[in-house]
Amino acid sequence: MTPGRVAYLRCDGIERPGRVPPCPRDEAFELAVWNALADLGRCDALRGAAGGATSGRFEFRTGSPPSIYAHSPWTDSGTRLPSDTLVRCVETALPTPRTDLASDRLVVSFQLALR
Numbered sequence: 001m002t003p004g005r006v007a008y009l010r011c012d013g014i015e016r017p018g019r020v021p022p023c024p025r026d027e028a029f030e031l032a033v034w035n036a037l038a039d040l041g042r043c044d045a046l047r048g049a050a051g052g053a054t055s056g057r058f059e060f061r062t063g064s065p066p067s068i069y070a071h072s073p074w075t076d077s078g079t080r081l082p083s084d085t086l087v088r089c090v091e092t093a094l095p096t097p098r099t100d101l102a103s104d105r106l107v108v109s110f111q112l113a114l115r
Contacts, residue, residue, distance in 0.1 A: 009107040032097070035093075037056070
């Protein structure tokens with residue numbers, strides 16, 4: 001796995017007006033996610049998959065458990081990995097994602113490439 005960018009797409013209720021970027025960062029959360037993503041090579045369902053860039057999104061909403069979404073990348077062999085396979089592998093490596101940011105709705109995207 002080759003890490004890419006982290007983007008805070010939403011941070012309802014904790015925006016910092018006039019600041020770029022407007023959302024504060026949670027570096028401990030980012031580190032936990034990158035560590036989990038680094039373990040994707042250990043997930044049997046992804047073994048041997050290499051190629052495409054993808055992104056995973058973590059969404060936190062007040063009163064709901066966190067959600068994880070993934071975009072399915074094309075692999076070097078020309079096949080497409082199912083999004084649910086990527087999500088299952090991430091959930092196995094990081095079963096309870098947590099953030100210290102108290103946002104009503106927080107969406108964070110992590111871009112990466114499978115190698």
